[in-house]
Amino acid sequence: MQHIGSTILRVVLGIIFATHGFQKFQGGIGFTADYFDAIGIPGFMAYIVAIIELVGGVAIILGLGTRLFGALLTVTMIVAIFTAKLSVGFIGADGLAGYELDLALAAIALYFALAGASSFSLDSKLFGKE
Template sequence: MLNKFEASTLILRVVLGITFFIHGLTKFTGGIENIVGWFDSIGLPGFMAYIVALIEVVGGVALILGLGSRIVAALLTLLMIGATIKVKLAVGFLGNGQMAGYELDLALLAMSLFIAINGSKMFALDQLIIKGQKSDSQSKISLN
């Protein structure tokens, strides 16, 4: 029987994963040095651009696959809080005509927070790993 909650959470997890993966990949393929310079220009250490892009790429893939979803989503929640406060809050909800506002950041923050709180088990690789560990430990118990 299909669990509507888990199915809905799966949709959120995969869409969130794809979104962050593409954002991170764009940072690398579009010239990460430009992002490093931009981070420096807004008062953030430039090396943080690599960390953010890596979290987005690796975290996006992990979400799509369902590996460590709660931890990854918590990291993405922190990224979105930082991006909103440091960059987007000053330009407003819808932006200022030169830069987008924080409406997308807020939506991604809410999605990330939801996954961080609730997790996402449907079609998640960590569920296969957990099931495998349970069956291994049950086999060991029955052999003893």
Template sequence: MLRKYEIGAFILRILLGFTFFIHGLAKFQDGIENTVGFFESIGLPGFSAYVVAGIELIGGIALILGIGTRVISVLLALIMIGAIFKVKLAGGFLGNGQMAGFELDLALLAISAYLALTNRSAFALDNVIFQSKRDNQLEG
């Protein structure tokens, strides 16, 4: 029987996965070179744009499927911390008319942290994988 928190974690996992998948996909579709240039303009190494976009794209898919949820959530939380402190903090919580604020980044950070800390999410492949490992340990 599903518990309410498992259904809540499922909803958050799908939302977070879809959001980051779309952001990662956009970075590649819009020309990753643009993202590389932006990263370099704020003092980050250009290759980190590929790392971030890859984590967002592949991590988004993994979250939707429920694979490696805790690890992916930690990586996404770190990306959000970097985005808040390196880019968005100067614009304030709601933005300053020239750039967006960090309210969305903070919400995504909170969701990532929750998923990294929570025990289970409904309809996740992790549940199937770890259940079979537990079953094998019990049998052996």
């Protein structure tokens, strides 16, 4: 049963990240780059983050490179918390979202970075590892 729960969690995490990465490109990556510049992050990092989220999200869904993409997504969320969300607080304020969701996503991604995918993954089927 743990493999089923882990697989559900992995797929949902992947969907969330893939959707966010896709949205950054669909909405015009320039808007995200401008936002990054406004908060002191070089604008070109928007492309890197969007690619990590999109490709990493799809890979997590498939269970391919789960530990690697789990680690990259964890770092992405930690940076988001400290650069964009920490000042707003855990719950948020004045209509701005806090960092509670980012923290949950970081924790889930970290779980996969440490534990691997599960037997229901391409990592397991192709490389015999979870």
